[in-house]
Amino acid sequence: MPQHTLDLEIDHLISRSILECGPRTSVSEVVAMMAQRSCSSIVVVDQGQVVGIWTERDALALGEMGDALSRPIAELMSYPVLALDCRTRLGDAALYFKSKGIRHCLVVDDSGRPLGMLSQTDLVMNQGAEYFLRLRPIHSVKVPPPVIVDPEEKLAAVMRVMRSGGLSAVVVRFPGDEYGILTERDVVRLAAANALGGIVSDHASRHLHSLAHSNSLYSARKFLSDNRLRHVGVLDAQGELTGLLSLSDILCGIEHEYVHELRTALHERDEALRRSNYHLRLADRVFESTLDGVMVTDLNGVIEQVNPAFTQLTGYTLDEAIGRTPRMLSSGRQGPSFYQEMWSQLRAQGHWKGEIWNRRKNGELYLEHLSVSSICNQAGECTHYAAIFSDITHRRIAEERLNHLAMHDPLTDLPNRTLFSERLKQAIIRARRASRRVGVLFLDLDRFKMINDTMGHGTGDDALRVIAMRLKHAVRESDTVARLGGDEFTIVVEEIEDIRHVAHIAQVLLDVVGQPIDAAGRSVFVTPSIGISIYPDDGTDQQQLLMQADRAMYEAKQEGKNTFRFFATQMTSSAMESMALECELRRALTRREFRLHYQPIYDLGSGRIVSVEALLRWQHPTRGLLSPGAFIDVAEESALVVPIGAWVLREACRQGAAWLRSGFEFGRMSVNLSARQIRHEHFLHDVSDVLSDAGMQPEHLQLELVESMAMTGNGVTELVLGELARRGVGLAIDDFGTGYSSFTYLQTLPVDTVKVDRSFLTAVIERERDGAILRAIVAMARALGLTVVAEGVENIAQLQFLREIGCDRAQGFLLARPGPAEALTALGNAAHPLIASGA
Known part of the structure; x- marks a missing residue:
C-alpha cells in the first residue's frame, strides 16, 4: 500500500543548505554572507547549538542603528529558534505551522543538530497545492x-x-x-x-x-x-x-481551505489506522502466564499489547507502554547500525534473535535475550511484530566474572600472560594491515626480592598493586599493561609513528615507578629496568618480540638498572641522539634551564628602541649556552615546543611588565610563535592569562609567525589571528621573502609588521637585484600600511641603504647583539648613536 503524502517525514523535503554564523560574527559579515548566497535568513550557532536567527526583515532595523554593522549578531538576533524533529510527518508539520503562525522552521535530528530549513512553501508544494492554485x-x-x-x-x-x-x-x-x-x-x-x-x-x-x-x-x-x-x-x-x-x-x-483539507486527510488516516488494527492471535492463557516478557507492535513499531511479565521485567505498566515504541527501553549502548541490521533481517527473513542491552523504567540497565517474529494474516501479509525476551543479566555477569578471572592477574587485576599474548597477537595483525609499528616493553623491578625478604610479602604485594596502577595510568587506554608474574610487567604500545615516542613512554615509566611508595606506613623505593622490542624490526610473532624485549631488559640491568634499552641494533646514531635530546629537553623544562635574551629593534627615523625581540637560549649543563638551532627541530617534532613556547611567552611578558614599571619604554615585546602553539585549543585563553598575570597590556605584545604559517589558509589560524588583533596584540610576519612570498594573504590577515629576512641584506651592495627586491618589498608594504623591519643589519653600508629606501625599522648585530635583560636595560631610552648621527 503506497504511503500517504501526509505520512511523509519532513526530512525528505527540507533544503540541506543552512547559512550559519557564530554569535560574535559582525552584522556586516552576516549581511555579506546573506547577499552572496541570496538567503532570507541565517542561523546563529554557538558550540554546535543553534542559539538564534536573523532574517531579511530584521535588516530593516539597521537604518535606525548607526553602529549596527559593526555589532555582533548576538545582540540583534531573535531567539529561541522554533524547531521540528526530522521525523515529524508532513501533515503534523502543516498543523504546527498553522498553530504557531510561522512560515519557516528549523529541522533537527534526534540529537538536536540542525539538518535544514522547512518553509511553508515546502509544505504546500509537496501537498498538491496546484489544485487550489489553478x-x-x-x-x-x-x-x-x-x-x-x-x-x-x-x-x-x-x-x-x-x-x-x-x-x-x-x-x-x-x-x-x-x-x-x-x-x-x-x-x-x-x-x-x-x-x-x-x-x-x-x-x-x-x-x-x-x-x-x-x-x-x-x-x-x-x-x-x-x-x-x-x-x-x-x-x-x-x-x-x-x-x-x-x-x-x-x-x-x-x-484556510488547504489546512482544512489536511485536517480532513489526517482524520481519515487515523480512522483507517483504527480500523486496520488487529489483535494478534495469541492464546490468552500463554500470553498472561509466561515468565518471558511479550510485546506486540504494529508495523511501525507502536506497542499495542504487553503481558504481565513485561511489566515485571521493565517496570512499565500496560497503560504506560501502549502507544509508545520500544525506543522507550533503549539503553544507548547499541548504535543506529545495530538497529538497522536488525530491522533489515526482520523484514527480509521475518524473524530476528540476539542479545540487546535495554533500560528499565527506573533507569537500571539489563541484558535481555530477544526474539522478534513477524505475524501475518490469512493472506500472508505481515500485520504485526511479536517480541519475546528474558532477563539474562545475572547469567552474563557470572560468565564475565569467570572469564575475567581466567584472563587477569588476581593481585593487580591487570591482564595476565594469556590475555597479554592475545592482545599482542591482535596488535600485530592490526599493525601488519596498516603498515605500522608495535612496541613491546618488558619491565622488571630492581632488587624487589629485598622488599619481600625484609618487609614481608604483604608489603611487597601492596607495592606491586601501586606500581600496576601507576603503569596503567602512564600509558594510553589503547595500550595494554600486563603482569606476567612476580615482579615482571609487560606493555604493548600500538600506533607508533616514531620510535622516539616509545622512548618517551619508557622514560615516563621510569619516572612514575621510581616515585616513593607508601606501604604499611613506610616509604618504599622501587626502580625498574626496561627492555624494548619493536615489531616488525625485531620480530614478527609474540614469542620472538617478548624474548627480544626480555634480552634488552637484561642489558638495561647490566647498564646499572633504572634505565631502558632497545633491542634493535639497527637504530642510527642520529635517531638515538634525537631521543636523548628530547629527554634532556623535558628535564630542561622542569630544571628551569631555559633563558631569554633580548635584541632591540630601532626606528630608523628617531633612532630609539621601538620593539624588543625575546630570543630563547638553553643553558645546557654540559654544552653551555645553546641557541634554538641546536634543539628547536626536536622540540617541534616532539610537541615540546608548546610548553616551551608557553614558558617563553610568560617570561617575556613578565620581563616586559617589569621594564615598564621601572620606566623603560621599550615599545612592544616581540615573541616568536610556532604552528603547534597557534593550533593549541587553549592558546587564546593562555595568552589572556599570561598578560593578566604579568600586568601587561595587549598593545605591548607582538607575536611573530613565519611566512609559511601565514600562507597555509588554515581557517583556525585565521580566526585566532583575528581574535588576537581585536584584543590589541600586534602581529608580525617573520623571515618574509624566504618562501613563496605573496602580499595577498597580508591583505586578509590582521598583520601590522613585516620582518624582511636577513638574506636580502647580506649582499645588497654587491647584487643590484637584491636591492631592487628590498625596495619593492618596502614600497608595497608601505602601500598596505605595514611597518617594515629589516633583519640582519651588520654594517654601515646596509644601514645607509635601508635609510635610502625608506625602511621603517632595523635589527642586527651592528646596532645591538642579543643579551640578557640587564644588558638591554643599560641601553635605556636614548637614541642609538649610529642612527642619530646619520651614519
Missing part, C-alpha cells in the same frame, strides 16, 4: 494594496515604513507613472555593500513586473518562479496597479 484567480485572494513611496524619499525613512508595516517590499513611483520596487533582499544587499544611505531612487529596481488580476494563482506562482522574483504587481481591468502580490500572499490565500 482554480482561483489572483483577485480571489486578499492582495494588499501597494505602499507607494516617493523616489526622493530617504532610504532610512522607507526602511522604517517597511519595518513598522511588516512590509517585505514597497513600490516606488517614478516620473511618468513608471513603477519600481524596493525589497527586503535589496536592503540586505545594500547593507552588505555598506550603502544604506541616500534616497530610494538610487537603489530601487526601475521596472516592476505586473500581471492582470484575472490570471490564476498558479500562473502567478509560476511567473515568480520562472523569473526568480519574490513580488509581482497586480493590475485591475483598467490596467491600474492595485496590489503587490508575493508568494506568501498566494499561500495565505489558500491556507
Whole structure:
C-alpha cells in the first residue's frame, strides 16, 4: 500500500543548505554572507547549538542603528529558534505551522543538530497545492494594496515604513507613472555593500513586473518562479496597479481551505489506522502466564499489547507502554547500525534473535535475550511484530566474572600472560594491515626480592598493586599493561609513528615507578629496568618480540638498572641522539634551564628602541649556552615546543611588565610563535592569562609567525589571528621573502609588521637585484600600511641603504647583539648613536 503524502517525514523535503554564523560574527559579515548566497535568513550557532536567527526583515532595523554593522549578531538576533524533529510527518508539520503562525522552521535530528530549513512553501508544494492554485484567480485572494513611496524619499525613512508595516517590499513611483520596487533582499544587499544611505531612487529596481488580476494563482506562482522574483504587481481591468502580490500572499490565500483539507486527510488516516488494527492471535492463557516478557507492535513499531511479565521485567505498566515504541527501553549502548541490521533481517527473513542491552523504567540497565517474529494474516501479509525476551543479566555477569578471572592477574587485576599474548597477537595483525609499528616493553623491578625478604610479602604485594596502577595510568587506554608474574610487567604500545615516542613512554615509566611508595606506613623505593622490542624490526610473532624485549631488559640491568634499552641494533646514531635530546629537553623544562635574551629593534627615523625581540637560549649543563638551532627541530617534532613556547611567552611578558614599571619604554615585546602553539585549543585563553598575570597590556605584545604559517589558509589560524588583533596584540610576519612570498594573504590577515629576512641584506651592495627586491618589498608594504623591519643589519653600508629606501625599522648585530635583560636595560631610552648621527 503506497504511503500517504501526509505520512511523509519532513526530512525528505527540507533544503540541506543552512547559512550559519557564530554569535560574535559582525552584522556586516552576516549581511555579506546573506547577499552572496541570496538567503532570507541565517542561523546563529554557538558550540554546535543553534542559539538564534536573523532574517531579511530584521535588516530593516539597521537604518535606525548607526553602529549596527559593526555589532555582533548576538545582540540583534531573535531567539529561541522554533524547531521540528526530522521525523515529524508532513501533515503534523502543516498543523504546527498553522498553530504557531510561522512560515519557516528549523529541522533537527534526534540529537538536536540542525539538518535544514522547512518553509511553508515546502509544505504546500509537496501537498498538491496546484489544485487550489489553478482554480482561483489572483483577485480571489486578499492582495494588499501597494505602499507607494516617493523616489526622493530617504532610504532610512522607507526602511522604517517597511519595518513598522511588516512590509517585505514597497513600490516606488517614478516620473511618468513608471513603477519600481524596493525589497527586503535589496536592503540586505545594500547593507552588505555598506550603502544604506541616500534616497530610494538610487537603489530601487526601475521596472516592476505586473500581471492582470484575472490570471490564476498558479500562473502567478509560476511567473515568480520562472523569473526568480519574490513580488509581482497586480493590475485591475483598467490596467491600474492595485496590489503587490508575493508568494506568501498566494499561500495565505489558500491556507484556510488547504489546512482544512489536511485536517480532513489526517482524520481519515487515523480512522483507517483504527480500523486496520488487529489483535494478534495469541492464546490468552500463554500470553498472561509466561515468565518471558511479550510485546506486540504494529508495523511501525507502536506497542499495542504487553503481558504481565513485561511489566515485571521493565517496570512499565500496560497503560504506560501502549502507544509508545520500544525506543522507550533503549539503553544507548547499541548504535543506529545495530538497529538497522536488525530491522533489515526482520523484514527480509521475518524473524530476528540476539542479545540487546535495554533500560528499565527506573533507569537500571539489563541484558535481555530477544526474539522478534513477524505475524501475518490469512493472506500472508505481515500485520504485526511479536517480541519475546528474558532477563539474562545475572547469567552474563557470572560468565564475565569467570572469564575475567581466567584472563587477569588476581593481585593487580591487570591482564595476565594469556590475555597479554592475545592482545599482542591482535596488535600485530592490526599493525601488519596498516603498515605500522608495535612496541613491546618488558619491565622488571630492581632488587624487589629485598622488599619481600625484609618487609614481608604483604608489603611487597601492596607495592606491586601501586606500581600496576601507576603503569596503567602512564600509558594510553589503547595500550595494554600486563603482569606476567612476580615482579615482571609487560606493555604493548600500538600506533607508533616514531620510535622516539616509545622512548618517551619508557622514560615516563621510569619516572612514575621510581616515585616513593607508601606501604604499611613506610616509604618504599622501587626502580625498574626496561627492555624494548619493536615489531616488525625485531620480530614478527609474540614469542620472538617478548624474548627480544626480555634480552634488552637484561642489558638495561647490566647498564646499572633504572634505565631502558632497545633491542634493535639497527637504530642510527642520529635517531638515538634525537631521543636523548628530547629527554634532556623535558628535564630542561622542569630544571628551569631555559633563558631569554633580548635584541632591540630601532626606528630608523628617531633612532630609539621601538620593539624588543625575546630570543630563547638553553643553558645546557654540559654544552653551555645553546641557541634554538641546536634543539628547536626536536622540540617541534616532539610537541615540546608548546610548553616551551608557553614558558617563553610568560617570561617575556613578565620581563616586559617589569621594564615598564621601572620606566623603560621599550615599545612592544616581540615573541616568536610556532604552528603547534597557534593550533593549541587553549592558546587564546593562555595568552589572556599570561598578560593578566604579568600586568601587561595587549598593545605591548607582538607575536611573530613565519611566512609559511601565514600562507597555509588554515581557517583556525585565521580566526585566532583575528581574535588576537581585536584584543590589541600586534602581529608580525617573520623571515618574509624566504618562501613563496605573496602580499595577498597580508591583505586578509590582521598583520601590522613585516620582518624582511636577513638574506636580502647580506649582499645588497654587491647584487643590484637584491636591492631592487628590498625596495619593492618596502614600497608595497608601505602601500598596505605595514611597518617594515629589516633583519640582519651588520654594517654601515646596509644601514645607509635601508635609510635610502625608506625602511621603517632595523635589527642586527651592528646596532645591538642579543643579551640578557640587564644588558638591554643599560641601553635605556636614548637614541642609538649610529642612527642619530646619520651614519
